[in-house]
Amino acid sequence: DADVTQTPRNRITKTGKRIMLECSQTKGHDRMYWYRQDPGLGLRLIYYSFDVKDINKGEISDGYSVSRQAQAKFSLSLESAIPNQTALYFCATSGGGPNSPLHFGNGTRLTVT
Amino acid sequence: RKEVEQDPGPFNVPEGATVAFNCTYSNSASQSFFWYRQDCRKEPKLLMSVYSSGNEDGRFTAQLNRASQYISLLIRDSKLSDSATYLCVVSRSGGYNKLIFGAGTRLAVHP
Numbered sequence: 001d002a003d004v005t006q007t008p009r010n011r012i013t014k015t016g017k018r019i020m021l022e023c024s025q026t027k028g029h030d031r032m033y034w035y036r037q038d039p040g041l042g043l044r045l046i047y048y049s050f051d052v053k054d055i056n057k058g059e060i061s062d063g064y065s066v067s068r069q070a071q072a073k074f075s076l077s078l079e080s081a082i083p084n085q086t087a088l089y090f091c092a093t094s095g096g097g098p099n100s101p102l103h104f105g106n107g108t109r110l111t112v113t
Numbered sequence: 114r115k116e117v118e119q120d121p122g123p124f125n126v127p128e129g130a131t132v133a134f135n136c137t138y139s140n141s142a143s144q145s146f147f148w149y150r151q152d153c154r155k156e157p158k159l160l161m162s163v164y165s166s167g168n169e170d171g172r173f174t175a176q177l178n179r180a181s182q183y184i185s186l187l188i189r190d191s192k193l194s195d196s197a198t199y200l201c202v203v204s205r206s207g208g209y210n211k212l213i214f215g216a217g218t219r220l221a222v223h224p
Contacts, residue, residue, distance in 0.1 A: 035214075042117060042200065042214030043157070090156060101147075102212070104156035 003027045006091050006105035013081050014113055021076045021108050023091030031094045032074040033102070034058075034066060036087040043090065049074055081112040116140060117203050119215040126222055130191045134218045136201030137183045145204035146177055146184050150197045151217065157200055160186075191222045 004025045013019050023032065031050050035043040035058075045058030047066040055066060063085060065077045078085055091105040119136045126132045138146075146163035161168065163175040163184050174187040184203075188195055201215035 040121070040216055042115075042216045044214075045212070101159035102149075102157075104158070106156050107154075 004091060004093055004103050004105040006089075006108050008108060009106065010109045010111075012111045012113065015082055017081050019078050019081055019110075021089055021091075021110070023074045023076070023105055025072050025074075025091075025093045025103075025105075027093050027095075027103060028071075029093035029095055029103070030071065031096070032068065033092040033094070034064075034074070034076045035090045035092060036060070036085075037090065037107075038087050046076065046089075078110075078112075081110075083112045086110060086112050114139060115216075117201055117213045117215040119199075119201050119218045121216060122219040122221075124218065124220050126191055126220070128191055128193060128222055128224055130222075131187065131189045132191055132220060133185055133187045134199055134201075134220075135183050135185050136203075136215055136218075137181075138201075138203045138213075139182065140203070140205055140213075141179075141182060143182075143203045143205055146175075147202040147204075148173075148175060148184075148186050149200040149202055149214075151200055152197050160199070188220075191220075193222050193224065196220055196222045 007022045033048040034046040037043045049068045067075050089108045092102040094100045148160040149157040150160045151157040167176045172189045176185045198217040198219045200217045203213050205211040
């Protein structure tokens, strides 16, 4: 089983709908992140959390919200989806060391029509 | 100008070839540097960190040039399985909340 699991893997939704992407991990890491990836651009950080009670905005948080329900779970919501939120979304975790790698989930491909 | 820039490629090379990618970064305060590998439609995975003195891991060698603000990745004896997109990643302040990802360089190794 994957250490970082994202659901759903693919989602097609309509403009204006609210949707939630879920992420769970079995790595025991405190730090969790949500990124989006667009063609020709690098991954960009949406939100991150270093602990259950800690939520921080990344560089592109507008239009998104998150919830850290437990150490192992970090969900991303689009309150009112718009077409330019069509992208590949990755959840990631990391340990606390300075060179600890990011461990990514297998991604959610979201299409907003 | 992007904070981390990479040649998107693709680099098409035969098996056994040596290939090198460069990545430039604009923020001189950047502290940590990494190469990630991403297979088509899959998640990125850490390939190697890049240390100031340069470092090697098997067929892969990473170099950092702070004066010119670039890092490089050299792959020797390319294998078909090396075909992937290589992401250059730079940390502004050493924290994972400050990682900046390049858009990636695509490598295609052919028989």
